[in-house]
Amino acid sequence: MARSAADSSAGTDAESARFWGLERSEQSRRLLTSGVRCFAVSGFHATTTRDITSAVGLSPGGLYVHFASKEQLLFEIIRTGHVRSLDTLRSAEVGADAQARLRELVRRFVVWHAEHHVVGRVSQYELGALSPQHHEEILELRRFTTSVFQDAVRRGIDEGTFADVDVHRVVRAILSLGVDLVRWYRPDGDDSPQQLGDFYAGLTLRMVTSATESMPPAGLDTA
Amino acid sequence: MARSAADSSAGTDAESARFWGLERSEQSRRLLTSGVRCFAVSGFHATTTRDITSAVGLSPGGLYVHFASKEQLLFEIIRTGHVRSLDTLRSAEVGADAQARLRELVRRFVVWHAEHHVVGRVSQYELGALSPQHHEEILELRRFTTSVFQDAVRRGIDEGTFADVDVHRVVRAILSLGVDLVRWYRPDGDDSPQQLGDFYAGLTLRMVTSATESMPPAGLDTA
DNA sequence: TACCGGATACTGAGCGCTCATTTACCAGCC
């Protein structure tokens, strides 16, 4: 059975510390976890500082001992979510052939988003509530993620393992499949994160290995 | 060139009337269109009745002549979005073979979400702001959409045209690709809605026609 | 051991403000 306790990345204290960072105080981590839960359920603007703090037994003012503002708390959540997701991609083996490489990347990306679908939902849905500076900082992290996949696909094309697919389009499709998980995934559903990872990795490989059909070039309308 | 004026489904008065419904007054339709724009940019809770009404030259109270509440306005937007999207699926030819059928469904679904990505974003992202009753009503519409795709895939499997794929999983992937469009699609990007429709239709067919790899059955963890 | 000084964590009242909605009123118009 899937580890249902890990679905919001705060199963145990040790897990929580590893996820949010060892340098943060336990109370800070509790507030982050509470924020994740509240933002995921109601969205940033509909959750109050009272909601967040009362869930960890603090009064409203207690939040400002640990964070400068509600928005800062959101930013720490979203940044950590993106960094952790990127970490799992970075720690993937590079040595294997292009097919194994892409398979592993997709698997990791999907597994991460399934296991951390609550953090993921906040990271994807509440971006618009960030300040422009914070927003830009997150977009920078995303460009990194995108380029990891693009490099993997390009490598397969160069090697001749993959068909001559449109890299941008295919990578966008791969990211869509992973990202959209956070919208519908439920830990009590039929699939474990690993099963979904395997399944989507299979889909992805079919996307890049089958022969390219005659596809109109980008920039021209077919109509 | 893609019809950029139609990207929020309110290019002309006639288009607007056809989209929102002929029975609605022009001012109502203007408010709906303004609501779409505001909700898409800032989200439901962060947009004020002033934002919505001032964009059409009304005072805040003017909204309540046409809608019972801000939530009701949101509901009308989301309901209409889902109904219109479903309409395009329903009006697709049934007669052709399973492959042509699925191709056409995906194409229509993708084209609709690209052309109406602003309405689509509100429909997908602001569901949580609806009242429980309204929320449930939307979920009902979604089940319809899902079953249209499921029937199409099942038909291909029964006919022997498609591989013996997992219908639930594949359809979820198809819906993910279409739905996630509203998150990233920009009308000034490289792809027109039709091109994306063709591209994703191609991906989808590869998903269902290639041989099934050895995939673990759902419900058991691979770990 | 006893005491002190200061840092840290937190409380909870409440300020200043904004919000959705209501109400009272008004102008055309069939």
Next chain:
DNA sequence: GGCTGGTAAATGAGCGCTCAGTATCCGGTA
């Protein structure tokens, strides 16, 4: 003269955040 579509002002609730004050802990000192 009521109906429709609108305004402006008022209402009351609730928001993020501040701040004066309290509790607790800890190292240094004698």
